[in-house]
Amino acid sequence: MDYVHSDTAVHEPGPAATGGGGKLIAAKILIAGGFGVGKTTMVGSISEIRPLRTEELLTDRSVGVDDTTGVDGKNSTTVAMDFGRITLPDDLVLYLFGTPGQQRFWFMWDELALGAIGAVVLADVRRLADCFAAVDYFEDRRTPFMVAVNCFDGSERKDPEDVRIALDLDEDVPLVLCDVRNRESAKRVLITMIEYVLTKTTSRR
Secondary structure (H helix, E strand, O other), X not given: OOOOOHHHOOEOOOHHHHOOOOOOEEEEEEEEEOOOOOHHHHHHHHOOOOOXXXXXXXXXXXXXXXXXXXXXXXXXXXXXXXXXXXXXXXXXXXXXXXXXXXXXXXXXXXXXXXXXXXXXXXXXXXXXXXXXXXXXXXXXXXXXXXXXXXXXXXXXXXXXXXXXXXXOOOOOOOEEEEOOOOHHHHHXXXXXXXXXXXXXXXXXX
C-alpha cells in the first residue's frame, strides 16, 4: 500500500473550515499503543468536539484472544478508531485518530496512517511489551513518533531512561510521562509531538 509523505499531510483547510476568514493549518496525528493503554481516554479528554468512538463490549469470544492482564476492569474495546479534534495556538488544528489495540484489528492501521504527520505511542510500564508492535510499525515506515508513558494510579514510577532502554528507542525520539485523563497533560504530549515533527522536517530540508 502506498503511503503519503508526511510533508504533504500538513495543509490549509478551505474557506468553509476557517469560517471564510482565518488561515488554519491542519495536521493528522495517530494515537497508538496496546490494548487498554488509554488511547480512547486521551482522545476523549482533549477533543474540543464530541469524540467519535467505535467501541464494542468485550464478550466471551475475546477470552483467550485479548490479553486483559493489568486491565481486568476494562469491558469495552475500540474496533475501528477513535476520532477527535483540538485547535492549538497559532491556528493549528490537530485531527486525532486513535488506533485499535488488539492484533485482530491491526488491518485498520494502514488506512488510519495515511496522511499522518506523526504518532504518539502510549505505553503502560506494567505492560511495556504491548507497545513494541506500534514502535516497530512506525519505525519501519519512518513515521515520526514519540512515546508517552501513561501513569496509571498505583503503577510503579519508572525512570524515563529505563523505559527508553527497554523499548530500544533512538536518542532523538521524545519520551515523556503523562496522565491522559488530564487535558493539560495530554495537550503537552501533542505539543511535544508537533515540535518533534517540525524538527525532523527542518533537518530533512
